[in-house]
Amino acid sequence: MRGLFEPQCLIVFVCVFFGGVMGVLKYVIVGVVVVVVVVAALTLLPTLHRVPVQYVGSPSGYEAFVPSGTINYNGHTDPTGTLILSNGNTIQNVVWDGQYANTIIQNHEQIVQLNNQFVGQTDPVNNQPYVPLQDFYVIKGQIPIEQVTINGQTYYVIEASSINPANIAGFYTYQGWVPNFVVAMNTPGTYAAVVPGNSPVYDWANVTGTLVYETHLYQDYIRGFFGGAVLVQSNGTIISYGINTNIPTSAYFSNFTAPSQVYNPSS
Numbered sequence: 001m002r003g004l005f006e007p008q009c010l011i012v013f014v015c016v017f018f019g020g021v022m023g024v025l026k027y028v029i030v031g032v033v034v035v036v037v038v039v040a041a042l043t044l045l046p047t048l049h050r051v052p053v054q055y056v057g058s059p060s061g062y063e064a065f066v067p068s069g070t071i072n073y074n075g076h077t078d079p080t081g082t083l084i085l086s087n088g089n090t091i092q093n094v095v096w097d098g099q100y101a102n103t104i105i106q107n108h109e110q111i112v113q114l115n116n117q118f119v120g121q122t123d124p125v126n127n128q129p130y131v132p133l134q135d136f137y138v139i140k141g142q143i144p145i146e147q148v149t150i151n152g153q154t155y156y157v158i159e160a161s162s163i164n165p166a167n168i169a170g171f172y173t174y175q176g177w178v179p180n181f182v183v184a185m186n187t188p189g190t191y192a193a194v195v196p197g198n199s200p201v202y203d204w205a206n207v208t209g210t211l212v213y214e215t216h217l218y219q220d221y222i223r224g225f226f227g228g229a230v231l232v233q234s235n236g237t238i239i240s241y242g243i244n245t246n247i248p249t250s251a252y253f254s255n256f257t258a259p260s261q262v263y264n265p266s267s
Contacts, residue, residue, distance in 0.1 A: 053159060055142040061086030062185040063143055065096055065158065066136045066178055067108045073097060073157070079104045083143070083156070084136075084179055086186045091156055095148075098160030100137070100168065103246050107135045107170065110222050118217065125202045126209045133211075133218060134175040135244060138185065140167040140252050169253040170244030172218070172225065174211050181231065181239055185256070189234035192256045193263035201230075201238075201265060211240035218242065230263050231256075238263075 057063040067081040078101050083091040096104060115132045122129055144159040160168075173181050184190045195201050195212050202213055208230075215227025224246035231239040243249070249257040 053144050053146045056083075056085060056091070056145050057139070057142045058086040058186075059142055060140075062138050062140055062182060064136045064138045064178065064182045065094060065104075066134060067096070067104055070105060071095055071155070073155075077101075077105065079108065080155075083158070084182045086182070088179065088183060090179075091145075093153070093155045094145075095155050095157045096137075096160055097157050098162070099165065100160060100247055104135075104137060104170075107222070107244060107246055111135045111172065111218075114218050114221055118214070123210045123213050125213050126205050128205055128207075128210045130214050130217075131207055131210060132175040133172050133214065133242075134178050135170065135172050136178050136181075137247065138169050138171060138182070138253070139163060140169075165248065166250035166252050168247055169249055169257060170247035171256070172215065172227075172242035172244060173239060174207055177207075177239055180237075181241060184231045184233050184237070184239055187233060191232055191261060192259040193230055193232055193261040194259050195228050195230055195240075195263050199263065199265070201263070208238050208240050215240060215242035229256075229259055232263060 063086055064084045065079075065081060066084060067079040069080045070077050071080045072078075073095055074097070079096045081094055081096070083094045085091070111133055118130045119132050120129060144162045146157045146159060148155050148157050171181070199212075201209055203209060212228055212230070215225075215229075217227075219225040219227045219242065224244060225242055226245065227242040229241050229243060231241060233239075243257050245257075
């Protein structure tokens with residue numbers, strides 16, 4: 001019997017040993033290559049990073065989503081815009097995802113088209129130029145928000161399907177007055193009223209007078225749009241607005257969507 005360290009046995013041992021080591025190394029190298037390829041693929045594909053859902057706004061207040069564009073999110077198109085909180089603070093790069101997303105997109109597109117058609121023309125009653133209107137969507141209570149980072153850009157996604165539909169309502173007003181509208185809704189003493197057709201408000205040579213007429217004009221072009229309403233604040237400030245019933249109204253908003261008072265200016 002030959003010894004283990006005889007030349008012939010030593011050669012066989014070396015071949016077997018290094019053959020096994022090389023086989024192991026081969027699988028290690030293949031594994032490393034696969035990991036590198038996967039990492040590279042994940043780096044090149046759009047990345048999505050989520051932060052747990054948090055709630056913003058006042059439990060008893062009103063916040064407003066103001067659309068301005070759209071984004072492809074989770075394989076479908078959602079409206080994007082700004083969120084105005086009840087305390088007046090704003091959150092940019094907000095995405096509305098869930099119920100009413102398509103309705104909001106359609107409403108906003110219609111407003112943009114009508115603004116392009118009429119802004120710059122003259123109100124035949126007060127002889128003032130028409131102003132751009134803005135659609136916005138008021139939410140009563142706190143709003144579920146998910147912070148999402150896509151390819152390095154941070155977005156704040158409203159989980160709209162988690163909101164009671166009765167806590168959502170749609171409105172229109174002058175583009176520059178949306179923050180004022182939200183503040184007025186959250187201010188004690190504010191009430192809503194309708195402006196009758198023979199009211200002297202239509203003759204006012206300011207945005208208030210123009211908007212009362214203009215909201216009536218736009219309602220002839222947008223299904224579910226009703227104009228001729230005003231918010232009246234305790235300090236005397238008047239904000240003309242329209243109501244969007246494409247977002248079903250509820251008793252929570254009846255003071256604003258179905259005003260029971262008639263506005264009679266003192267002068």
